Amino acid sequence: MLETTLCFPLRDSDSNVGRDVLLIEKRRGLGEGWYNGPGGKCEPGETPPECAIRETREEVGLEVTALEKAGELTFLLDGDTHSVCHVFRTRSFTGEPTASDEAHPEWIAIEDVPYDRMWDDDHLWLPGVLEGRTVVGEFRFEGGEPLDEAEFVAHDLEWDVSV
Numbered sequence: 525m526l527e528t529t530l531c532f533p534l535r536d537s538d539s540n541v542g543r544d545v546l547l548i549e550k551r552r553g554l555g556e557g558w559y560n561g562p563g564g565k566c567e568p569g570e571t572p573p574e575c576a577i578r579e580t581r582e583e584v585g586l587e588v589t590a591l592e593k594a595g596e597l598t599f600l601l602d603g604d605t606h607s608v609c610h611v612f613r614t615r616s617f618t619g620e621p622t623a624s625d626e627a628h629p630e631w632i633a634i635e636d637v638p639y640d641r642m643w644d645d646d647h648l649w650l651p652g653v654l655e656g657r658t659v660v661g662e663f664r665f666e667g668g669e670p671l672d673e674a675e676f677v678a679h680d681l682e683w684d685v686s687v
C-alpha cells in the first residue's frame with residue numbers, strides 16, 4: 525500500500541482578519557506544475573506525521589513542530605487502490621519558506637487558493653480542511669497510470685469524522 529502525505533501550514537494573514545495557507549508550485553513528480561501542499565511518499569518504517577514533517581522540511585525548509593490530522597484520502601485508479609494520503613494542518617513551525625528543486629512555496633489567502641491549477645478533486649475537500657474540519661474521502665480515477673493524467677470520475681466524502 526502506497527502511503528503519502530500532505531501538509532498545509534496556516535498563518536494569520538498580514539493584511540486582514542483572514543488566513544493564509546502555504547502552497548507549493550510543484551516542480552517535479554506526481555502533480556508537476558500544479559499547486560499543492562508540501563508532501564510526498566512515506567519511506568519504509570516512517571509514520572505519516574514523520575513523513576509530513578520531513579517532506580515539509582525538504583521541500584520548503586520549514587521545521588514543523590506539531591501537526592493536526594485533517595483527513596485521510598484514498599485514491600483509486602481503475603478500481604484498485606492507488607494510494608492513501610494522510611492530510612495534516614499545522615500552525616506550529618519555524619523558519620521561512622524557501623524554494624527547492626521540488627517546490628516553489630507561496631503564502632496564499634485561503635479565499636484565493638487556485639483550485640483551477642490543482643488536482644481536480646481538491647476543490648471538494650481542501651476548503652473544509654482549511655476551515656478546520658476533518659474529512660475521509662475516496663476518489664476514483666480512470667485511464668491508467670500515471671494518476672495525474674487519469675480522469676477523475678467519482679467521489680465519496682464524510683465530514684467531521686475522526687481521522
Ligand SMILES: Nc1nc2c([nH]c(=O)n2[C@H]2C[C@H](O)[C@@H](COP(=O)(O)OP(=O)(O)OP(=O)(O)O)O2)c(=O)[nH]1
Pocket residue numbers: 528529530552553554555560561562563564565566599607609643644645646671
Ligand atoms: N492535493 C492533492 N494531492 C494529491 C492527490 N493525489 C495525490 O497523490 N496527491 C499528492 C500526495 C503526495 O503528496 C503527492 C504524490 O506524491 P509523489 O509520488 O509525487 O511524491 P514525490 O515523488 O513528489 O515525492 P517524494 O516522496 O518522491 O519526495 O501528491 C490529489 O488528488 N490531490
